Amino acid sequence: MKKPSSTKPEKSKPSINLDRDGNAAELFAALLDTADTGLVALAPDRTVCHWNQWMQSRSGIPADQVLGKSLHEVFPETRLGRVSLAIEDCLKFGMPAVISPSLNQGALPLRPLPQFAASFERMEQSIRIHPIKTEKNGTLCSLIIRDVTLAVQRDRLLRQQAAELADLVTQSKRSEGRTRAILQNTIDAILIASDDGHIEPLNSRAQELCGPDGDPELRNIIRFLLPDSEHTPITQPPANRLLTDLGTGVIEVLACTLSGRNVPLEVAISHFSSDQRYHYIITLRDISQRKRHEMEIQRTMAELERSNSELEQFAYAASHDLQEPLRMVSSYTQLIARRYQGQLDETADEFIHYAVDGTQRMQRMIDDLLTLSRVGRHGKPFHSVPLDDLFDAIITNFKRAGSAPEGNIVREGPLPSVMGDASQLLLLFQNLVSNGLKYSDPETGRVRICATETPNSHKIFVEDNGIGIDPQYHETIFEIFKRLHGYGDYAGTGIGLAICKKITDRHGGTLSVTSVPGESSTFCVELPKELPIVVASESM
Amino acid sequence: MIDLTELEHDTISELINIGVGRAASSLSEMVEQPVELTVPGITFVERFSDTELAKAPTEVVSAVSQTFNGPFKGEAMLVFPEERSLELVRSLLKVDVPLDTLTDLEQEALMEVGNIILNACLGSISNVLGEPINCSMPSFRKRETRSLLDAEGSNTTGNSKPVLMILHVQFMLRHNDIDGYVLFVMDLNSIQMLRELVRRFLANSLG
Amino acid sequence: MAQQRSVLLVDDSKFARLLVKTFISSNYADWLIDEAEDANKAFEMVDGKSYDYLFLDFNMPGMDGLELGENLRPRFPDAVIALLTANIQQEIQAKAESIGINFLAKPPTEEKICAFIAAQEAAK
Numbered sequence: 001m002k003k004p005s006s007t008k009p010e011k012s013k014p015s016i017n018l019d020r021d022g023n024a025a026e027l028f029a030a031l032l033d034t035a036d037t038g039l040v041a042l043a044p045d046r047t048v049c050h051w052n053q054w055m056q057s058r059s060g061i062p063a064d065q066v067l068g069k070s071l072h073e074v075f076p077e078t079r080l081g082r083v084s085l086a087i088e089d090c091l092k093f094g095m096p097a098v099i100s101p102s103l104n105q106g107a108l109p110l111r112p113l114p115q116f117a118a119s120f121e122r123m124e125q126s127i128r129i130h131p132i133k134t135e136k137n138g139t140l141c142s143l144i145i146r147d148v149t150l151a152v153q154r155d156r157l158l159r160q161q162a163a164e165l166a167d168l169v170t171q172s173k174r175s176e177g178r179t180r181a182i183l184q185n186t187i188d189a190i191l192i193a194s195d196d197g198h199i200e201p202l203n204s205r206a207q208e209l210c211g212p213d214g215d216p217e218l219r220n221i222i223r224f225l226l227p228d229s230e231h232t233p234i235t236q237p238p239a240n241r242l243l244t245d246l247g248t249g250v251i252e253v254l255a256c257t258l259s260g261r262n263v264p265l266e267v268a269i270s271h272f273s274s275d276q277r278y279h280y281i282i283t284l285r286d287i288s289q290r291k292r293h294e295m296e297i298q299r300t301m302a303e304l305e306r307s308n309s310e311l312e313q314f315a316y317a318a319s320h321d322l323q324e325p326l327r328m329v330s331s332y333t334q335l336i337a338r339r340y341q342g343q344l345d346e347t348a349d350e351f352i353h354y355a356v357d358g359t360q361r362m363q364r365m366i367d368d369l370l371t372l373s374r375v376g377r378h379g380k381p382f383h384s385v386p387l388d389d390l391f392d393a394i395i396t397n398f399k400r401a402g403s404a405p406e407g408n409i410v411r412e413g414p415l416p417s418v419m420g421d422a423s424q425l426l427l428l429f430q431n432l433v434s435n436g437l438k439y440s441d442p443e444t445g446r447v448r449i450c451a452t453e454t455p456n457s458h459k460i461f462v463e464d465n466g467i468g469i470d471p472q473y474h475e476t477i478f479e480i481f482k483r484l485h486g487y488g489d490y491a492g493t494g495i496g497l498a499i500c501k502k503i504t505d506r507h508g509g510t511l512s513v514t515s516v517p518g519e520s521s522t523f524c525v526e527l528p529k530e531l532p533i534v535v536a537s538e539s540m
Numbered sequence: 541m542i543d544l545t546e547l548e549h550d551t552i553s554e555l556i557n558i559g560v561g562r563a564a565s566s567l568s569e570m571v572e573q574p575v576e577l578t579v580p581g582i583t584f585v586e587r588f589s590d591t592e593l594a595k596a597p598t599e600v601v602s603a604v605s606q607t608f609n610g611p612f613k614g615e616a617m618l619v620f621p622e623e624r625s626l627e628l629v630r631s632l633l634k635v636d637v638p639l640d641t642l643t644d645l646e647q648e649a650l651m652e653v654g655n656i657i658l659n660a661c662l663g664s665i666s667n668v669l670g671e672p673i674n675c676s677m678p679s680f681r682k683r684e685t686r687s688l689l690d691a692e693g694s695n696t697t698g699n700s701k702p703v704l705m706i707l708h709v710q711f712m713l714r715h716n717d718i719d720g721y722v723l724f725v726m727d728l729n730s731i732q733m734l735r736e737l738v739r740r741f742l743a744n745s746l747g
Numbered sequence: 748m749a750q751q752r753s754v755l756l757v758d759d760s761k762f763a764r765l766l767v768k769t770f771i772s773s774n775y776a777d778w779l780i781d782e783a784e785d786a787n788k789a790f791e792m793v794d795g796k797s798y799d800y801l802f803l804d805f806n807m808p809g810m811d812g813l814e815l816g817e818n819l820r821p822r823f824p825d826a827v828i829a830l831l832t833a834n835i836q837q838e839i840q841a842k843a844e845s846i847g848i849n850f851l852a853k854p855p856t857e858e859k860i861c862a863f864i865a866a867q868e869a870a871k
Contacts, residue, residue: 082570093666095659096677102633102649103570126648128677148645155645162639547761554760557806558853561833568836576834578806668854742762746769
C-alpha cells in the first residue's frame, strides 16, 4: 500500500475541526434532526433524553413535552407492551431488540404520511433498540424507528394479488378438469397432431385405438390423411384400409385392432394454431352401426331392383306375346263384322259388336302396358326440355285428333324448361291433359296449365273443371288398373295415371292431386331442378 | 474436553429453559395466541457435522444470529429449515395467503422471534450468573445447512476450534408443532469460562 | 418460630430442585424437604405421606405441572401448591388460579421463595 503523499497533506484534513471549533454538538443535533428516521434516546432512569425532529412531526408531540418523561408517560399504551419490555431488557441486560411491523402493528402511536392515511390508522414501524454504553452516564438506550408503511402496503398488495392468482389457478384447474372429463367421456376418439407429425391421443377411446392393443397402422393412416405432411415420410396405407369414397367429402378408414376387431371409422379433421404452430384435431367416430345399416339398405335395394326388372320384363313379355294372338282375334272379328254385318239376326250383330269392342279395348290395354314397361326400359338420356314447346306439341296433337275444342287448353304464363326425357314428359302431360278433358263436360270442359318454382324444384299444375276426385282416392288413383268409374261412364284402361306416376318417379319428381269434388281436380307434377344422382345413374 | 458434571449440564439446561419460557410468554402476548416453547434436549458437540442438522447438508435453512461478548463469547443462532420457518412465521402472523419464500416483512418478523428467544436465553444465563453479556443486533441468513457456520467476518472463528451447544427447540402453537434449533457457537476458552461461572454460582448458592 | 412443615419439590431439573431446597432449608432449617423429578415419582411420594407445600415445575417431560397440581389439589385441600415457571402466559396463569394454585415466576431467588412462604405462613 502506498502511503498518502506528504506533498498534499491539506487534502486529507477536514476543513472544520469539530473538536477545536467546539461545534460538534450543534452539527450532531442537526444531523439527528434531518434524519429520515425516528431517533429516541432513553437515560438509565428510563426517561427520554433525545427526541428528534422526525419524532416530533410524526407523533405531533414537541420535544420539550417529552424530555425527562418516561416513554409510557408519553404513550400510556406502551406501559406493558413489547417496546417497554425490550427497553427494560436493553437497559438492564444490554440486550438489543428488533421490533417488527408484522408482529407489532403500530407499536408506537405515530401518524402515517398523508398518502397512507386512508388505509392506515397508524404508521407501520420497524424499530431497533440498542444499548449505548457511555462512560459518564452508564448504559443508555436508543430507539431507531423507520416508517415501513409503504412496504406493508406493498406486501398487502402482493398477497392480494397472490390470492387472486391462486383463485384463478383454482378456477382454471376446475375448468380444465371439466374439459378433461368431457374429452374422456366423448364416444369419439380424439387425437391431436402437430405439424411435425407427432400424434397424441387425447382421450381414452383414442388411446384404445392407437395404444398397444389398438391398430399399429392407424397413426400412419392419420398422417397420410393430414393436408400437409411433407415433413414426415409417409407410406401409402393398404388400399383396403381407406374406405373413403373420394368426392363425397367423407373420409372413412378401417381400423384393424390387435385385439382382432375391425372398426370402420369416420375421420374428421379440424385445425388450430398455437405457439406459432399448426395443430390438427382428428376425430374418429366408430361407424360400425351405420355401416351395417348401409349394407342392409344396399342389399334391399338390389333385391328390389332385381324383382322390379323381372316384373317389367314379365309385363313386357306378356303384353308383347299377347299382342300376336290378339291381333289375330281382332282381325278376324273385324272381318266377320265387315262381312256379316246385317246378314245375321240382330242378336248376332250385337254379339259381333261386343267382340270387336272387347278386342279393341284389350289392344289399347296391351299398348298402354307396353308403354308403361317402356318408361323404365327405354328411357332416353335427360336434357333440358322447354315445356312451352312441349305443350305446343300436345295442343297440336289434340287438335289433329279433334278431341279438344278450340281454347279449352289454357296456359297461364310462360312455362319453365325442365331436365328430362322429352318423349316421356310429352306422354306425361298429354295423359294428364287428356285425363282432365275426359272427366269434364265436353262442351264447357277446360284444362288450365300453370307453373311455379321453389328453390329446388319446378311445379307444373294441370287443373280441370271436371267431376273431381274424392280425397279418399287421391293415393290409389296412381296405381295400375285402378278405375274409379265403370268402363261405360268414362273410357280408359286404368293405366294412364300409372304411366304418369312412373314417369315422374323416373325424373326424381312427385305426382300428386288435390281436388274439390264436383268442381275441379288439380294434378301437380313437381320436378327437381338438380337431378339426384340415383335417378341420373338409374339403369332401368 | 467438555467435562461437565450432570449438575452443571442440568444447570445450563435450566437457565436456558427459563429463558425460553420467558420468550414463549412474550411471543404469546404479542401474537395473542398460546405459544409454548420447550427444549427437549441440549447437547454439546465439537464438530458441526456431528449435529442432527448436518444430516441434510443441502437443505436450505433460515437462521437468525446474534453474536455475544462478555466473560464468554460466540454466536447464538436460531435455525429452522426454510419451510418450517415459513410455517412458524405464518402461524404467528395468521397469514392466509402464503407465498413461496419469506417476504421482507416476514423475514423481519422471524428476526424478531429469534431476537426474543436468543435474548431470553442469553439474558437468563447472564442474569443468574450475574455476569453481563453484550449482544449484537440480530442478523438474518438463509443458506444451505453445510455452509451455515461459514464465517462472515464474525468473531466465532478464533484460533481455537469452536464448540457447539445445540438446543433442540420445539414450538407448540395452536395448530402445529414446529421444530428448530438454537446453536451456541463458542470457542473452547469460552465454554470453559461458562462452566467455571456455573460452578462458581452453584458453590455460592448451594453453600 | 414457625412450626415444622413438609415440602415436596417436583422439577425435572436437579439444579432447580437444589436451588429451591437450599433457599428453604437455609431459612427454615427444620423443615422436611422431599424431591421428585417428574409427576410419576411425585405420585409415589404423596402415597401415604402428607405435604404442606408443593412446588411444581410447569415444564416437565410427561405430565406438566399444571395437570399434576390439578390431580394433587383434592388430595391436599389445605396445602399450598405453587407452579414455578418462566412461561407466564395469561392462559396458564388463569387456569392455575382457578384451581387454587399459586404462581411463581422462574428463576427462583431466595427473596422470592422466602417472601412467598412467609406470606403463606402468616395467612395460616
